[in-house]
Amino acid sequence: MVDDLRASFIDSLVRLGSVVRFLIRMLVNLPRALPRWDLIAQQIYNSGALSLVIIMLSGLFVGMVLGLQGYQLLQRFGSEDALGTAAAIGLVKELGPVVTALLFAGRAGSALASELGLMRATDQISAMEMMAVDPIVRVCVPRFLGGVIAMPLLSAIFCMIGIYGAQLVGVQMMGVDSGSFWSQMRASVGMADINEGIVKSCIFGVACSLIAVYEGYHATPTAEGVGQATTRTVVTSAVVILFLDYLLTAAFL
Amino acid sequence: MALAPTVKPLNQAAAIVDIRNLDYAVGGRPVFAGLDLEIPRGGVTAVMGPSGTGKTTLLRLITGQVTADAGSMRVAGVDLRAVRRADLYLLRRRMGMLFQNGALLTDLSVFENVAFPLREHTDLPERLIRALVLMKLQAVGLRGAADLMPSELSGGMSRRVALARAIVMDPEILIYDEPFVGLDPISLGVILRLIRRLNDALGISSIVVSHDVKEISTVADQVILLSGGKVVAHGTPAELKINPSDVVRQFVGGLSDGPVPFHYPAPDYFGELLAAGEDH
Numbered sequence: 001m002v003d004d005l006r007a008s009f010i011d012s013l014v015r016l017g018s019v020v021r022f023l024i025r026m027l028v029n030l031p032r033a034l035p036r037w038d039l040i041a042q043q044i045y046n047s048g049a050l051s052l053v054i055i056m057l058s059g060l061f062v063g064m065v066l067g068l069q070g071y072q073l074l075q076r077f078g079s080e081d082a083l084g085t086a087a088a089i090g091l092v093k094e095l096g097p098v099v100t101a102l103l104f105a106g107r108a109g110s111a112l113a114s115e116l117g118l119m120r121a122t123d124q125i126s127a128m129e130m131m132a133v134d135p136i137v138r139v140c141v142p143r144f145l146g147g148v149i150a151m152p153l154l155s156a157i158f159c160m161i162g163i164y165g166a167q168l169v170g171v172q173m174m175g176v177d178s179g180s181f182w183s184q185m186r187a188s189v190g191m192a193d194i195n196e197g198i199v200k201s202c203i204f205g206v207a208c209s210l211i212a213v214y215e216g217y218h219a220t221p222t223a224e225g226v227g228q229a230t231t232r233t234v235v236t237s238a239v240v241i242l243f244l245d246y247l248l249t250a251a252f253l
Numbered sequence: 254m255a256l257a258p259t260v261k262p263l264n265q266a267a268a269i270v271d272i273r274n275l276d277y278a279v280g281g282r283p284v285f286a287g288l289d290l291e292i293p294r295g296g297v298t299a300v301m302g303p304s305g306t307g308k309t310t311l312l313r314l315i316t317g318q319v320t321a322d323a324g325s326m327r328v329a330g331v332d333l334r335a336v337r338r339a340d341l342y343l344l345r346r347r348m349g350m351l352f353q354n355g356a357l358l359t360d361l362s363v364f365e366n367v368a369f370p371l372r373e374h375t376d377l378p379e380r381l382i383r384a385l386v387l388m389k390l391q392a393v394g395l396r397g398a399a400d401l402m403p404s405e406l407s408g409g410m411s412r413r414v415a416l417a418r419a420i421v422m423d424p425e426i427l428i429y430d431e432p433f434v435g436l437d438p439i440s441l442g443v444i445l446r447l448i449r450r451l452n453d454a455l456g457i458s459s460i461v462v463s464h465d466v467k468e469i470s471t472v473a474d475q476v477i478l479l480s481g482g483k484v485v486a487h488g489t490p491a492e493l494k495i496n497p498s499d500v501v502r503q504f505v506g507g508l509s510d511g512p513v514p515f516h517y518p519a520p521d522y523f524g525e526l527l528a529a530g531e532d533h
Contacts, residue, residue, distance in 0.1 A: 131373065
Protein backbone atom coordinates (compact mmCIF):
# COMPACT_ATOMS: atom_id res chain seq x y z
CA MET A 1 0.00 0.00 0.00
CA VAL A 2 2.72 2.44 1.06
CA ASP A 3 4.87 1.26 -1.83
CA ASP A 4 1.97 1.83 -4.24
CA LEU A 5 1.46 5.33 -2.91
CA ARG A 6 5.17 6.07 -3.15
CA ALA A 7 5.30 4.75 -6.74
CA SER A 8 2.23 6.78 -7.64
CA PHE A 9 3.76 9.92 -6.10
CA ILE A 10 7.03 9.39 -7.99
CA ASP A 11 5.08 8.80 -11.24
CA SER A 12 3.21 12.06 -10.67
CA LEU A 13 6.47 13.95 -10.10
CA VAL A 14 8.02 12.46 -13.26
CA ARG A 15 4.89 13.42 -15.21
CA LEU A 16 4.95 16.95 -13.79
CA GLY A 17 8.61 17.25 -14.82
CA SER A 18 7.73 16.09 -18.32
CA VAL A 19 4.91 18.67 -18.55
CA VAL A 20 7.22 21.47 -17.37
CA ARG A 21 9.88 20.40 -19.89
CA PHE A 22 7.25 20.45 -22.63
CA LEU A 23 6.15 23.95 -21.57
CA ILE A 24 9.76 25.17 -21.66
CA ARG A 25 10.15 23.63 -25.15
CA MET A 26 7.08 25.54 -26.32
CA LEU A 27 8.25 28.80 -24.73
CA VAL A 28 11.67 28.45 -26.35
CA ASN A 29 9.94 28.02 -29.72
CA LEU A 30 7.55 30.93 -29.09
CA PRO A 31 9.56 33.46 -31.17
CA ARG A 32 9.41 31.10 -34.19
CA ALA A 33 5.66 30.56 -33.80
CA LEU A 34 4.57 34.13 -33.07
CA PRO A 35 4.98 35.41 -36.65
CA ARG A 36 2.46 32.74 -37.73
CA TRP A 37 -0.42 34.93 -36.55
CA ASP A 38 -2.81 33.24 -39.02
CA LEU A 39 -2.33 29.89 -37.27
CA ILE A 40 -2.80 31.49 -33.84
CA ALA A 41 -5.94 33.34 -35.00
CA GLN A 42 -7.35 30.05 -36.32
CA GLN A 43 -6.79 28.43 -32.93
CA ILE A 44 -8.33 31.37 -31.05
CA TYR A 45 -11.37 30.78 -33.25
CA ASN A 46 -11.33 27.00 -32.62
CA SER A 47 -10.89 27.28 -28.86
CA GLY A 48 -12.72 30.54 -28.28
CA ALA A 49 -15.40 31.28 -30.84
CA LEU A 50 -16.53 27.66 -31.04
CA SER A 51 -16.93 27.58 -27.23
CA LEU A 52 -19.03 30.76 -27.17
CA VAL A 53 -22.47 29.13 -27.18
CA ILE A 54 -21.80 26.83 -24.24
CA ILE A 55 -20.07 29.65 -22.33
CA MET A 56 -22.93 32.11 -22.91
CA LEU A 57 -25.65 29.61 -22.05
CA SER A 58 -23.84 28.46 -18.92
CA GLY A 59 -23.13 32.07 -17.89
CA LEU A 60 -26.78 32.95 -18.25
CA PHE A 61 -27.99 30.03 -16.13
CA VAL A 62 -25.29 30.46 -13.47
CA GLY A 63 -26.20 34.16 -13.24
CA MET A 64 -29.90 33.34 -12.96
CA VAL A 65 -29.23 30.83 -10.17
CA LEU A 66 -27.08 33.43 -8.39
CA GLY A 67 -29.90 35.97 -8.72
CA LEU A 68 -32.43 33.55 -7.29
CA GLN A 69 -30.31 32.21 -4.44
CA GLY A 70 -28.86 35.62 -3.67
CA TYR A 71 -32.27 37.19 -3.50
CA GLN A 72 -33.60 34.45 -1.19
CA LEU A 73 -30.66 34.89 1.15
CA LEU A 74 -30.36 38.68 1.10
CA GLN A 75 -34.07 39.36 1.61
CA ARG A 76 -33.86 37.59 5.00
CA PHE A 77 -31.67 40.49 6.12
CA GLY A 78 -33.51 43.12 4.12
CA SER A 79 -30.46 43.61 1.93
CA GLU A 80 -31.81 42.56 -1.45
CA ASP A 81 -30.48 45.80 -2.94
CA ALA A 82 -27.01 44.31 -2.55
CA LEU A 83 -27.88 41.54 -5.02
CA GLY A 84 -25.96 43.24 -7.84
CA THR A 85 -22.82 43.46 -5.72
CA ALA A 86 -23.08 39.84 -4.53
CA ALA A 87 -23.66 38.47 -8.01
CA ALA A 88 -20.91 40.57 -9.61
CA ILE A 89 -18.29 39.81 -6.96
CA GLY A 90 -19.13 36.10 -7.07
CA LEU A 91 -18.97 35.99 -10.84
CA VAL A 92 -15.96 38.20 -11.50
CA LYS A 93 -13.69 36.82 -8.77
CA GLU A 94 -14.72 33.19 -8.60
CA LEU A 95 -17.44 31.64 -10.71
CA GLY A 96 -16.53 33.34 -13.98
CA PRO A 97 -12.92 32.16 -14.20
CA VAL A 98 -13.53 28.73 -12.60
CA VAL A 99 -16.69 27.69 -14.45
CA THR A 100 -15.31 29.04 -17.76
CA ALA A 101 -12.12 27.04 -17.25
CA LEU A 102 -14.07 23.86 -16.42
CA LEU A 103 -16.27 24.31 -19.49
CA PHE A 104 -13.21 25.14 -21.61
CA ALA A 105 -11.51 21.92 -20.47
CA GLY A 106 -14.62 19.94 -21.37
CA ARG A 107 -15.15 21.45 -24.82
CA ALA A 108 -11.98 23.01 -26.21
CA GLY A 109 -9.47 21.03 -24.11
CA SER A 110 -10.92 17.65 -25.05
CA ALA A 111 -11.15 18.72 -28.71
CA LEU A 112 -7.50 19.83 -28.69
CA ALA A 113 -6.30 16.61 -27.08
CA SER A 114 -8.26 14.34 -29.41
CA GLU A 115 -7.21 16.34 -32.48
CA LEU A 116 -3.53 16.12 -31.58
CA GLY A 117 -3.87 12.47 -30.55
CA LEU A 118 -5.45 11.62 -33.90
CA MET A 119 -2.73 13.55 -35.71
CA ARG A 120 -0.23 11.38 -33.86
CA ALA A 121 -2.16 8.17 -34.57
CA THR A 122 -2.49 8.92 -38.30
CA ASP A 123 1.22 9.81 -38.69
CA GLN A 124 0.49 13.48 -39.42
CA ILE A 125 2.96 14.55 -36.71
CA SER A 126 5.61 12.15 -38.07
CA ALA A 127 4.90 13.39 -41.61
CA MET A 128 5.58 16.99 -40.48
CA GLU A 129 8.83 15.91 -38.84
CA MET A 130 9.78 14.13 -42.05
CA MET A 131 9.06 17.32 -44.01
CA ALA A 132 11.51 19.11 -41.67
CA VAL A 133 8.63 21.04 -40.08
CA ASP A 134 8.82 21.20 -36.28
CA PRO A 135 5.37 20.16 -34.98
CA ILE A 136 5.99 22.07 -31.75
CA VAL A 137 6.18 25.32 -33.75
CA ARG A 138 3.54 24.47 -36.36
CA VAL A 139 0.99 22.61 -34.23
CA CYS A 140 1.54 22.86 -30.47
CA VAL A 141 2.45 26.51 -29.83
CA PRO A 142 -0.43 27.98 -31.91
CA ARG A 143 -2.94 25.74 -30.11
CA PHE A 144 -1.44 26.59 -26.73
CA LEU A 145 -1.50 30.33 -27.46
CA GLY A 146 -5.01 30.10 -28.89
CA GLY A 147 -6.26 28.64 -25.61
CA VAL A 148 -4.31 31.08 -23.44
CA ILE A 149 -5.73 34.09 -25.33
CA ALA A 150 -9.27 32.72 -25.60
CA MET A 151 -9.72 31.87 -21.91
CA PRO A 152 -9.78 35.43 -20.41
CA LEU A 153 -12.04 36.60 -23.24
CA LEU A 154 -14.46 33.73 -22.64
CA SER A 155 -14.33 34.39 -18.90
CA ALA A 156 -15.19 38.08 -19.45
CA ILE A 157 -18.14 37.11 -21.66
CA PHE A 158 -19.28 34.55 -19.07
CA CYS A 159 -19.22 37.22 -16.34
CA MET A 160 -21.14 39.76 -18.44
CA ILE A 161 -23.84 37.27 -19.40
CA GLY A 162 -23.93 35.99 -15.82
CA ILE A 163 -24.53 39.49 -14.43
CA TYR A 164 -27.26 39.95 -17.02
CA GLY A 165 -28.82 36.64 -15.86
CA ALA A 166 -28.72 37.76 -12.21
CA GLN A 167 -30.32 41.05 -13.20
CA LEU A 168 -32.97 39.21 -15.20
CA VAL A 169 -34.07 37.19 -12.17
CA GLY A 170 -33.36 39.76 -9.42
CA VAL A 171 -34.69 42.91 -11.07
CA GLN A 172 -37.13 41.69 -13.72
CA MET A 173 -38.65 38.76 -11.83
CA MET A 174 -38.12 39.42 -8.10
CA GLY A 175 -38.58 43.14 -8.21
CA VAL A 176 -35.22 44.35 -6.86
CA ASP A 177 -34.79 48.04 -7.66
CA SER A 178 -32.85 48.41 -10.88
CA GLY A 179 -31.02 51.57 -9.76
CA SER A 180 -29.87 49.94 -6.52
CA PHE A 181 -28.79 46.78 -8.34
CA TRP A 182 -26.49 48.61 -10.75
CA SER A 183 -25.30 51.48 -8.53
CA GLN A 184 -24.34 49.20 -5.63
CA MET A 185 -22.50 46.96 -8.05
CA ARG A 186 -20.57 49.91 -9.51
CA ALA A 187 -19.74 51.23 -6.04
CA SER A 188 -18.55 47.90 -4.61
CA VAL A 189 -16.78 46.11 -7.44
CA GLY A 190 -13.31 47.58 -7.90
CA MET A 191 -10.41 47.05 -10.24
CA ALA A 192 -8.79 44.74 -7.67
CA ASP A 193 -11.73 42.34 -8.02
CA ILE A 194 -11.61 42.48 -11.80
CA ASN A 195 -7.83 42.01 -11.81
CA GLU A 196 -8.21 38.94 -9.61
CA GLY A 197 -10.60 37.45 -12.16
CA ILE A 198 -8.31 38.32 -15.07
CA VAL A 199 -5.23 36.84 -13.39
CA LYS A 200 -7.12 33.67 -12.50
CA SER A 201 -8.52 33.17 -15.99
CA CYS A 202 -5.09 33.79 -17.58
CA ILE A 203 -3.47 31.20 -15.31
CA PHE A 204 -6.32 28.74 -15.91
CA GLY A 205 -5.87 29.36 -19.64
CA VAL A 206 -2.19 28.42 -19.44
CA ALA A 207 -2.96 25.33 -17.32
CA CYS A 208 -5.87 24.03 -19.44
CA SER A 209 -4.15 24.63 -22.79
CA LEU A 210 -0.87 23.13 -21.59
CA ILE A 211 -2.58 19.99 -20.26
CA ALA A 212 -4.64 19.53 -23.45
CA VAL A 213 -1.71 20.06 -25.84
CA TYR A 214 0.64 17.91 -23.73
CA GLU A 215 -1.80 15.01 -23.41
CA GLY A 216 -2.76 15.10 -27.09
CA TYR A 217 0.80 15.40 -28.37
CA HIS A 218 1.98 12.51 -26.17
CA ALA A 219 -1.06 10.28 -26.73
CA THR A 220 -0.43 6.62 -27.48
CA PRO A 221 -1.14 6.37 -31.23
CA THR A 222 -4.14 4.04 -30.93
CA ALA A 223 -7.90 4.58 -30.63
CA GLU A 224 -7.68 3.64 -26.95
CA GLY A 225 -4.70 5.94 -26.42
CA VAL A 226 -6.49 8.93 -27.92
CA GLY A 227 -9.55 8.22 -25.73
CA GLN A 228 -7.38 8.00 -22.62
CA ALA A 229 -5.58 11.24 -23.50
CA THR A 230 -8.91 13.02 -23.89
CA THR A 231 -10.22 11.71 -20.58
CA ARG A 232 -6.98 12.59 -18.79
CA THR A 233 -7.17 16.11 -20.21
CA VAL A 234 -10.62 16.78 -18.76
CA VAL A 235 -9.99 15.11 -15.39
CA THR A 236 -6.53 16.61 -14.83
CA SER A 237 -7.67 20.06 -15.94
CA ALA A 238 -10.64 20.01 -13.54
CA VAL A 239 -8.49 19.03 -10.55
CA VAL A 240 -5.72 21.51 -11.43
CA ILE A 241 -8.21 24.37 -11.94
CA LEU A 242 -9.80 23.85 -8.53
CA PHE A 243 -6.42 23.44 -6.82
CA LEU A 244 -5.02 26.57 -8.49
CA ASP A 245 -8.21 28.45 -7.64
CA TYR A 246 -7.68 27.78 -3.95
CA LEU A 247 -4.03 28.89 -4.13
CA LEU A 248 -4.87 32.05 -6.09
CA THR A 249 -7.79 32.96 -3.85
CA ALA A 250 -5.53 32.60 -0.81
CA ALA A 251 -2.85 34.68 -2.51
CA PHE A 252 -5.28 37.51 -3.29
CA LEU A 253 -6.69 37.71 0.24
CA MET B 254 21.02 -22.97 -39.87
CA ALA B 255 23.56 -20.25 -40.54
CA LEU B 256 22.78 -18.31 -43.66
CA ALA B 257 25.47 -16.60 -45.67
CA PRO B 258 24.14 -13.26 -46.93
CA THR B 259 24.58 -12.89 -50.63
CA VAL B 260 25.45 -9.21 -50.30
CA LYS B 261 27.32 -7.91 -53.27
CA PRO B 262 30.14 -5.48 -52.55
CA LEU B 263 29.06 -2.01 -53.63
CA ASN B 264 31.01 1.08 -54.39
CA GLN B 265 31.19 2.89 -51.04
CA ALA B 266 30.96 6.35 -52.62
CA ALA B 267 27.86 5.31 -54.53
CA ALA B 268 25.90 4.28 -51.42
CA ILE B 269 23.09 6.66 -50.44
CA VAL B 270 22.62 4.68 -47.21
CA ASP B 271 25.64 3.08 -45.61
CA ILE B 272 25.13 1.12 -42.40
CA ARG B 273 28.01 -0.58 -40.63
CA ASN B 274 27.84 -2.89 -37.60
CA LEU B 275 24.67 -1.20 -36.35
CA ASP B 276 23.00 -2.19 -33.07
CA TYR B 277 19.52 -1.07 -32.13
CA ALA B 278 17.29 -2.39 -29.34
CA VAL B 279 13.79 -1.52 -28.18
CA GLY B 280 13.04 -2.05 -24.49
CA GLY B 281 16.13 -4.25 -24.14
CA ARG B 282 15.06 -6.48 -27.07
CA PRO B 283 17.59 -6.27 -29.92
CA VAL B 284 16.02 -5.44 -33.29
CA PHE B 285 19.36 -5.19 -35.10
CA ALA B 286 22.70 -6.55 -33.90
CA GLY B 287 25.71 -5.90 -36.11
CA LEU B 288 23.65 -4.94 -39.16
CA ASP B 289 25.66 -4.16 -42.33
CA LEU B 290 23.71 -2.72 -45.23
CA GLU B 291 24.30 -0.53 -48.25
CA ILE B 292 21.70 1.05 -50.51
CA PRO B 293 23.23 2.34 -53.74
CA ARG B 294 22.52 5.83 -55.07
CA GLY B 295 19.93 5.90 -57.86
CA GLY B 296 17.53 3.08 -58.66
CA VAL B 297 14.73 1.46 -56.73
CA THR B 298 15.75 -0.65 -53.74
CA ALA B 299 13.15 -2.85 -52.10
CA VAL B 300 13.58 -3.76 -48.43
CA MET B 301 11.59 -6.91 -47.72
CA GLY B 302 11.23 -9.48 -45.01
CA PRO B 303 8.79 -11.25 -42.73
CA SER B 304 6.65 -9.22 -40.34
CA GLY B 305 8.42 -8.01 -37.21
CA THR B 306 11.85 -8.29 -38.76
CA GLY B 307 12.64 -4.59 -38.42
CA LYS B 308 11.83 -3.12 -41.84
CA THR B 309 9.89 -0.13 -40.54
CA THR B 310 12.46 0.30 -37.76
CA LEU B 311 15.12 0.45 -40.46
CA LEU B 312 13.18 3.27 -42.17
CA ARG B 313 12.91 5.10 -38.85
CA LEU B 314 16.68 4.78 -38.42
CA ILE B 315 17.37 5.98 -41.98
CA THR B 316 15.11 9.01 -41.51
CA GLY B 317 16.58 9.84 -38.10
CA GLN B 318 13.31 9.31 -36.22
CA VAL B 319 15.25 6.99 -33.91
CA THR B 320 18.98 6.77 -33.25
CA ALA B 321 21.09 3.61 -33.36
CA ASP B 322 22.68 2.39 -30.11
CA ALA B 323 26.02 1.57 -31.74
CA GLY B 324 27.70 1.33 -35.13
CA SER B 325 27.90 3.68 -38.07
CA MET B 326 24.97 5.04 -40.07
CA ARG B 327 25.42 7.48 -42.96
CA VAL B 328 22.60 8.75 -45.15
CA ALA B 329 23.49 10.93 -48.16
CA GLY B 330 26.88 11.43 -46.54
CA VAL B 331 25.48 12.62 -43.21
CA ASP B 332 26.45 10.70 -40.06
CA LEU B 333 23.08 10.21 -38.36
CA ARG B 334 24.62 9.14 -35.06
CA ALA B 335 26.30 12.53 -34.60
CA VAL B 336 23.88 14.85 -36.37
CA ARG B 337 22.38 17.93 -34.66
CA ARG B 338 18.63 18.51 -34.85
CA ALA B 339 19.02 21.46 -37.25
CA ASP B 340 21.23 19.40 -39.58
CA LEU B 341 18.82 16.49 -39.41
CA TYR B 342 16.04 18.81 -40.55
CA LEU B 343 18.28 20.01 -43.41
CA LEU B 344 18.84 16.38 -44.40
CA ARG B 345 15.11 15.70 -44.28
CA ARG B 346 14.52 18.49 -46.77
CA ARG B 347 16.48 16.26 -49.16
CA MET B 348 14.18 13.32 -48.39
CA GLY B 349 10.59 12.54 -49.21
CA MET B 350 8.59 9.91 -47.40
CA LEU B 351 5.35 8.22 -48.28
CA PHE B 352 3.64 6.89 -45.16
CA GLN B 353 1.54 3.72 -45.18
CA ASN B 354 -1.75 5.64 -44.89
CA GLY B 355 -0.60 8.77 -46.70
CA ALA B 356 -0.56 10.87 -43.49
CA LEU B 357 -2.18 13.83 -45.23
CA LEU B 358 -2.97 16.81 -42.99
CA THR B 359 -6.72 16.40 -42.59
CA ASP B 360 -7.50 20.10 -42.12
CA LEU B 361 -5.90 21.09 -45.45
CA SER B 362 -7.14 20.52 -49.01
CA VAL B 363 -5.24 18.35 -51.48
CA PHE B 364 -3.66 21.48 -53.00
CA GLU B 365 -2.61 22.86 -49.61
CA ASN B 366 -1.21 19.49 -48.54
CA VAL B 367 1.09 19.41 -51.55
CA ALA B 368 1.95 23.09 -51.13
CA PHE B 369 2.69 22.60 -47.41
CA PRO B 370 6.47 21.96 -47.65
CA LEU B 371 6.86 24.84 -50.14
CA ARG B 372 5.03 27.27 -47.87
CA GLU B 373 7.01 26.13 -44.83
CA HIS B 374 10.47 26.19 -46.39
CA THR B 375 10.42 28.72 -49.21
CA ASP B 376 9.30 32.29 -49.92
CA LEU B 377 8.19 31.48 -53.45
CA PRO B 378 5.47 33.71 -54.89
CA GLU B 379 1.96 32.27 -54.87
CA ARG B 380 1.89 31.91 -58.67
CA LEU B 381 5.01 29.76 -58.65
CA ILE B 382 3.74 27.64 -55.75
CA ARG B 383 0.51 27.08 -57.67
CA ALA B 384 2.40 26.06 -60.81
CA LEU B 385 4.67 23.65 -58.90
CA VAL B 386 1.81 22.04 -57.01
CA LEU B 387 -0.25 21.57 -60.17
CA MET B 388 2.75 20.01 -61.92
CA LYS B 389 3.27 17.51 -59.10
CA LEU B 390 -0.45 16.71 -58.95
CA GLN B 391 -0.45 16.24 -62.72
CA ALA B 392 2.46 13.80 -62.33
CA VAL B 393 0.34 11.60 -60.03
CA GLY B 394 -2.80 12.10 -62.10
CA LEU B 395 -4.74 14.10 -59.50
CA ARG B 396 -4.63 17.68 -60.75
CA GLY B 397 -8.41 17.56 -60.96
CA ALA B 398 -8.65 16.67 -57.26
CA ALA B 399 -6.73 19.75 -56.08
CA ASP B 400 -9.71 21.26 -54.27
CA LEU B 401 -10.87 18.08 -52.53
CA MET B 402 -10.33 17.46 -48.83
CA PRO B 403 -8.44 14.32 -47.67
CA SER B 404 -11.69 12.84 -46.30
CA GLU B 405 -13.07 12.82 -49.87
CA LEU B 406 -10.22 10.69 -51.25
CA SER B 407 -9.94 6.91 -51.62
CA GLY B 408 -6.94 5.10 -50.10
CA GLY B 409 -5.12 4.99 -53.43
CA MET B 410 -5.79 8.67 -54.13
CA SER B 411 -4.56 9.64 -50.65
CA ARG B 412 -1.30 7.86 -51.30
CA ARG B 413 -0.88 9.53 -54.67
CA VAL B 414 -1.46 12.96 -53.11
CA ALA B 415 1.06 12.06 -50.39
CA LEU B 416 3.46 11.05 -53.16
CA ALA B 417 2.99 14.42 -54.87
CA ARG B 418 3.71 16.10 -51.51
CA ALA B 419 6.80 13.92 -51.01
CA ILE B 420 8.32 14.99 -54.35
CA VAL B 421 7.33 18.66 -54.27
CA MET B 422 10.71 19.71 -52.81
CA ASP B 423 12.56 17.57 -55.42
CA PRO B 424 14.18 15.19 -52.92
CA GLU B 425 17.28 13.08 -53.48
CA ILE B 426 15.81 10.11 -51.60
CA LEU B 427 12.23 8.94 -51.73
CA ILE B 428 11.16 6.46 -49.07
CA TYR B 429 7.98 4.37 -49.27
CA ASP B 430 6.63 2.59 -46.18
CA GLU B 431 4.38 -0.30 -47.27
CA PRO B 432 2.89 1.65 -50.21
CA PHE B 433 0.63 -1.19 -51.45
CA VAL B 434 -1.23 -2.10 -48.26
CA GLY B 435 -5.00 -2.18 -48.76
CA LEU B 436 -4.97 -1.02 -52.39
CA ASP B 437 -7.16 -2.43 -55.16
CA PRO B 438 -5.30 -3.82 -58.22
CA ILE B 439 -5.80 -0.61 -60.24
CA SER B 440 -4.46 1.70 -57.50
CA LEU B 441 -1.64 -0.76 -56.82
CA GLY B 442 -0.64 -0.73 -60.48
CA VAL B 443 -0.75 3.07 -60.52
CA ILE B 444 1.51 3.35 -57.46
CA LEU B 445 3.92 0.76 -58.90
CA ARG B 446 4.26 2.65 -62.16
CA LEU B 447 4.66 5.94 -60.30
CA ILE B 448 7.50 4.54 -58.18
CA ARG B 449 9.41 3.57 -61.29
CA ARG B 450 8.51 6.63 -63.34
CA LEU B 451 9.30 9.17 -60.63
CA ASN B 452 12.57 7.45 -59.83
CA ASP B 453 13.71 7.59 -63.45
CA ALA B 454 12.32 11.03 -64.26
CA LEU B 455 13.70 12.73 -61.14
CA GLY B 456 16.94 10.74 -60.96
CA ILE B 457 16.44 9.97 -57.28
CA SER B 458 17.11 7.01 -55.00
CA SER B 459 13.97 5.14 -53.97
CA ILE B 460 13.71 2.86 -50.96
CA VAL B 461 10.54 0.78 -50.78
CA VAL B 462 9.62 -1.27 -47.73
CA SER B 463 7.08 -3.88 -48.76
CA HIS B 464 5.80 -7.42 -48.27
CA ASP B 465 4.48 -7.71 -51.79
CA VAL B 466 7.12 -9.87 -53.47
CA LYS B 467 5.54 -10.15 -56.92
CA GLU B 468 4.55 -6.50 -57.24
CA ILE B 469 7.75 -4.91 -56.04
CA SER B 470 9.87 -7.34 -58.09
CA THR B 471 8.47 -5.75 -61.24
CA VAL B 472 9.92 -2.30 -60.45
CA ALA B 473 12.84 -2.86 -58.06
CA ASP B 474 16.40 -2.76 -59.32
CA GLN B 475 17.49 -4.70 -56.29
CA VAL B 476 16.04 -6.31 -53.23
CA ILE B 477 17.40 -6.48 -49.69
CA LEU B 478 15.84 -9.28 -47.66
CA LEU B 479 15.90 -8.87 -43.89
CA SER B 480 15.19 -11.64 -41.43
CA GLY B 481 15.92 -11.81 -37.71
CA GLY B 482 17.43 -8.34 -37.79
CA LYS B 483 20.04 -9.28 -40.43
CA VAL B 484 20.41 -8.99 -44.20
CA VAL B 485 19.95 -12.57 -45.40
CA ALA B 486 19.94 -11.86 -49.13
CA HIS B 487 20.69 -9.00 -51.47
CA GLY B 488 20.46 -8.88 -55.23
CA THR B 489 18.23 -8.29 -58.22
CA PRO B 490 14.69 -9.74 -58.10
CA ALA B 491 15.78 -12.40 -60.61
CA GLU B 492 18.75 -13.37 -58.44
CA LEU B 493 16.49 -13.59 -55.42
CA LYS B 494 14.16 -16.02 -57.17
CA ILE B 495 16.98 -18.55 -57.70
CA ASN B 496 18.56 -17.98 -54.28
CA PRO B 497 18.83 -21.42 -52.63
CA SER B 498 18.62 -20.29 -48.97
CA ASP B 499 15.65 -21.59 -47.01
CA VAL B 500 14.64 -18.15 -45.72
CA VAL B 501 14.60 -16.66 -49.21
CA ARG B 502 12.70 -19.62 -50.68
CA GLN B 503 10.12 -19.47 -47.91
CA PHE B 504 9.61 -15.73 -48.29
CA VAL B 505 9.63 -15.54 -52.08
CA GLY B 506 7.49 -18.69 -52.42
CA GLY B 507 5.10 -17.66 -49.65
CA LEU B 508 5.56 -21.01 -47.84
CA SER B 509 3.69 -21.25 -44.54
CA ASP B 510 6.40 -23.17 -42.69
CA GLY B 511 10.16 -22.97 -42.76
CA PRO B 512 12.81 -20.94 -40.95
CA VAL B 513 9.94 -18.64 -39.98
CA PRO B 514 7.74 -21.27 -38.25
CA PHE B 515 3.97 -21.50 -38.72
CA HIS B 516 3.48 -22.24 -35.02
CA TYR B 517 4.32 -19.77 -32.30
CA PRO B 518 6.61 -21.53 -29.79
CA ALA B 519 4.43 -23.66 -27.46
CA PRO B 520 4.71 -26.76 -25.21
CA ASP B 521 4.18 -30.21 -26.76
CA TYR B 522 0.70 -30.30 -28.33
CA PHE B 523 -0.36 -33.83 -27.34
CA GLY B 524 1.16 -33.50 -23.90
CA GLU B 525 -0.85 -30.33 -23.30
CA LEU B 526 -4.06 -31.95 -24.60
CA LEU B 527 -3.58 -35.02 -22.38
CA ALA B 528 -2.81 -32.86 -19.37
CA ALA B 529 -5.97 -30.86 -20.02
CA GLY B 530 -7.99 -34.12 -20.18
CA GLU B 531 -6.52 -35.38 -16.90
CA ASP B 532 -7.25 -32.08 -15.14
CA HIS B 533 -10.83 -32.32 -16.32
